[in-house]
Amino acid sequence: MPGAALDPVAYLRATPPFHAVPQPLFDRAASALEVGFYPAGARLVRVGGEPLRHLYVIRKGAVRLERHGQVLQVLEEGETFGYTSLITGRATLDVIVDEDLVAYRLPAAEFDALLADAQFAGHFAVGLAERLKSSLEHSAVATFQSDLSLPVGRLVRRPPLWIGAEATIGDAARLMSAERVSSLLVRGDPPGIVTDHDFRDRVLAAGRGPETPVAAVLSRPLRTAPEGAPLHEAWAVLIDAGVHHLPLVRGDEIMGVVTAGEVLRQSAQGPVAVLRGVERLASRESLPGYARKVTEMAAALLAGGLDAAAIAGFVARLNDALVARILRFAEADLGEPPAPYAWLALGSEGRMEQTLLTDQDNALVFGDDGAARRPYFEVLAERVNEDLELAGFPRCPGGFMARRWLGTLSEWRARFEGWLDRPAPQALLEAAIFLDWRRVAGRLDVSPLQAVLAGAADRPVFLRFLARAALGFKVPASLRLRLRGEASTLDLKQQGLAPVVFLARCYGLEVRPQARSTLERLAAAREAGALSAETEAAVAEAFRFLVGLRLRLQLQAVSEGRPPGDAVAMSSLPGIERSRLKESLRAVRGLQERAQLHFKVDF
Incomplete structure (x- = not known):
C-alpha cells in the first residue's frame, strides 16, 4: 500500500x-x-x-x-x-x-x-473475465526466472537422424555412437523411435542380441509437440507420456528431437527436474524433502509467470509419480499383490488442483477376487499413507485416507450408489470428497465406479441436496469487504474457492460426470447450456484469480517462515487486487444465484 x-x-x-x-x-x-x-x-x-x-x-x-x-x-x-x-x-x-x-x-x-x-x-x-486474466500481481516469490514461454524448438541443435525399421539393433547402436545421440527416428507409417533406454530395457534386459531388428523394440506412435510450443507445454508432454525424448514437428515434418535432459538443463527448478528426482528415489529414507522441492518448484513457476492452474497440473503429475514409486517400495516388501488394485486420489488432488502439498485424501480399491486377502491391502494402504506422510503430506484430520477407506470394487460401487440414492448429511460430506476421485496408480479397471457417476443426472434429488450444501458457503458481499472492520479479512478457500468447486461438481455430475477439474466442469456446463458463456467465462477467470492469489500469498508466507494459510487481510493487497478480488466474489455470488434456480434449491 x-x-x-x-x-x-x-x-x-x-x-x-x-x-x-x-x-x-x-x-x-x-x-x-x-x-x-x-x-x-x-x-x-x-x-x-x-x-x-x-x-x-x-x-x-x-x-x-x-x-x-x-x-x-x-x-x-x-x-x-x-x-x-x-x-x-x-x-x-x-x-x-x-x-x-x-x-x-x-x-x-x-x-x-x-x-x-x-x-x-x-x-x-x-469484460470481467479479461480484467481478471490480467490483474493478478505476481510478487517476487523466487529468484528463478526462466522464460517459460520459450519455444521448445530453440533447444534443437541438429536435424533428426533416421534409420530403417529393417536395420538391426547393432546397426542402430553404431550409428548412435558415431553421431553421439541417444535416439533415432525409425521410418515407417507411422514412424517410430528407438532410444538408449530401449537398448537397456528391451534388448539387454530381455536377453536379445545385436541382430534383433529395430522394429522389435521401437516405440510408436510418436508423442510429439509443435516446435513453437512453450517450454512448459513440452514439460507436460514429457511427464504425461513418461518418455525421455520428444520429437518436435513443423507442420507435418519432424524437425528435431529434444531430450528430457536438455529440457531439464533449461529449467533446473522445473517439474522435469523434480520428476527425475522422484524416479531416482532409492528407498523410503529418500522421501523427506519432497514437499520442499514441490514448494520451490511452484514458487519458481509462479515467478516465471505460469498460470496457477497449470502449476497445479504439474504438481498433480509429480504427486502421481511419487505415489507410483511408493507403491513399488511397498510391493517390493510385501510381495506381489494377490489381486489387481487401484489407488485413488480424492479431493483437490483428484481434481488436479492442489498446488502446495496439503492433507492426504486417498482411497484403495481392489478386485473382488482379493476379498479373502484383505489383510495384504490393509498393510499396503497403511504403508503408503505412512510414506506419503514422510514425504510431506500431512494426515487427513477427517480420516479420508486409504488406511480407513479401502475395499473391493463391489463394496465401493455399493458405497457410490448409496451416496447417490440416500443423500443424508454424512453421505453428502463423503460424496464431496469421493466424487472427485481419480485413479493415479494400479491395474484395476474402475470403470464400474464411473458408470455409477453417469447415473447422477437421473437423481435430481441428490443433485439438489448437493447444490444446497454448496450454497451453504457464504460469499461476502463486496460492500462488506473493507480495509478496516469486521470484514477486513477473507478466507480465500471457504469464502471464494469452495463455492465454485462445489457448484462446479454439481454441474459436472449433471452434464459430464467424467469431468474432474473445476474448470472442465464449468466448461461442460456452458457447452450443455446450463451456464451462459458470459457467466462461465467470468466464474472461470474468478476461480483462476483466486487460486493464483492464494498460491502467491501462501508462498510468501513460506518464504517468511510462516505456515501457509487461506486468510488474507484486505489491507495487505494493492488496490487493483482488492478491486479484482471483490469482482471475483461478485462473479461467485452470481454463480450461486443461478445454481439455486437451476437446481431448484429452497431454503
Missing part, C-alpha cells in the same frame, strides 16, 4: 498498475495529474447520464458503485474507477461518495495514451 507521506506523482507511481508503465508514458500522465476533493454523499455520475471524463485513483475515502439502487461494490484507498466510462463512452453505474474523498484524476487523453501499454490496458478491459 502506498505510504501516506507520498506526493501525488509518487503515490501514483507506487500504485499498481502504474508501477509498471514505461517511464516516458508515465511522465506524460503524471504531468496532467489533477487532485479532486468530494464530500460524502456527492454523486459523481448517474446511470445513463454524462459519463466520467477522468480515471480516478482513490487516495483517501471511499465511493459506492450502484445500479438501480443496489450497491455492487465499495472502493477504497488505492482502487480506481471511471475506466468503463472512458472506454465505452457510457455511464453504466451510479458512483456515489461514501466517505469524504480525495482522488487523483487523469484526463481521458492521458488514459488513452497509457492504454498503448498492453500490460496496463489489460487491467482495464471492459
Whole structure:
C-alpha cells in the first residue's frame, strides 16, 4: 500500500498498475495529474447520464458503485474507477461518495495514451473475465526466472537422424555412437523411435542380441509437440507420456528431437527436474524433502509467470509419480499383490488442483477376487499413507485416507450408489470428497465406479441436496469487504474457492460426470447450456484469480517462515487486487444465484 507521506506523482507511481508503465508514458500522465476533493454523499455520475471524463485513483475515502439502487461494490484507498466510462463512452453505474474523498484524476487523453501499454490496458478491459486474466500481481516469490514461454524448438541443435525399421539393433547402436545421440527416428507409417533406454530395457534386459531388428523394440506412435510450443507445454508432454525424448514437428515434418535432459538443463527448478528426482528415489529414507522441492518448484513457476492452474497440473503429475514409486517400495516388501488394485486420489488432488502439498485424501480399491486377502491391502494402504506422510503430506484430520477407506470394487460401487440414492448429511460430506476421485496408480479397471457417476443426472434429488450444501458457503458481499472492520479479512478457500468447486461438481455430475477439474466442469456446463458463456467465462477467470492469489500469498508466507494459510487481510493487497478480488466474489455470488434456480434449491 502506498505510504501516506507520498506526493501525488509518487503515490501514483507506487500504485499498481502504474508501477509498471514505461517511464516516458508515465511522465506524460503524471504531468496532467489533477487532485479532486468530494464530500460524502456527492454523486459523481448517474446511470445513463454524462459519463466520467477522468480515471480516478482513490487516495483517501471511499465511493459506492450502484445500479438501480443496489450497491455492487465499495472502493477504497488505492482502487480506481471511471475506466468503463472512458472506454465505452457510457455511464453504466451510479458512483456515489461514501466517505469524504480525495482522488487523483487523469484526463481521458492521458488514459488513452497509457492504454498503448498492453500490460496496463489489460487491467482495464471492459469484460470481467479479461480484467481478471490480467490483474493478478505476481510478487517476487523466487529468484528463478526462466522464460517459460520459450519455444521448445530453440533447444534443437541438429536435424533428426533416421534409420530403417529393417536395420538391426547393432546397426542402430553404431550409428548412435558415431553421431553421439541417444535416439533415432525409425521410418515407417507411422514412424517410430528407438532410444538408449530401449537398448537397456528391451534388448539387454530381455536377453536379445545385436541382430534383433529395430522394429522389435521401437516405440510408436510418436508423442510429439509443435516446435513453437512453450517450454512448459513440452514439460507436460514429457511427464504425461513418461518418455525421455520428444520429437518436435513443423507442420507435418519432424524437425528435431529434444531430450528430457536438455529440457531439464533449461529449467533446473522445473517439474522435469523434480520428476527425475522422484524416479531416482532409492528407498523410503529418500522421501523427506519432497514437499520442499514441490514448494520451490511452484514458487519458481509462479515467478516465471505460469498460470496457477497449470502449476497445479504439474504438481498433480509429480504427486502421481511419487505415489507410483511408493507403491513399488511397498510391493517390493510385501510381495506381489494377490489381486489387481487401484489407488485413488480424492479431493483437490483428484481434481488436479492442489498446488502446495496439503492433507492426504486417498482411497484403495481392489478386485473382488482379493476379498479373502484383505489383510495384504490393509498393510499396503497403511504403508503408503505412512510414506506419503514422510514425504510431506500431512494426515487427513477427517480420516479420508486409504488406511480407513479401502475395499473391493463391489463394496465401493455399493458405497457410490448409496451416496447417490440416500443423500443424508454424512453421505453428502463423503460424496464431496469421493466424487472427485481419480485413479493415479494400479491395474484395476474402475470403470464400474464411473458408470455409477453417469447415473447422477437421473437423481435430481441428490443433485439438489448437493447444490444446497454448496450454497451453504457464504460469499461476502463486496460492500462488506473493507480495509478496516469486521470484514477486513477473507478466507480465500471457504469464502471464494469452495463455492465454485462445489457448484462446479454439481454441474459436472449433471452434464459430464467424467469431468474432474473445476474448470472442465464449468466448461461442460456452458457447452450443455446450463451456464451462459458470459457467466462461465467470468466464474472461470474468478476461480483462476483466486487460486493464483492464494498460491502467491501462501508462498510468501513460506518464504517468511510462516505456515501457509487461506486468510488474507484486505489491507495487505494493492488496490487493483482488492478491486479484482471483490469482482471475483461478485462473479461467485452470481454463480450461486443461478445454481439455486437451476437446481431448484429452497431454503
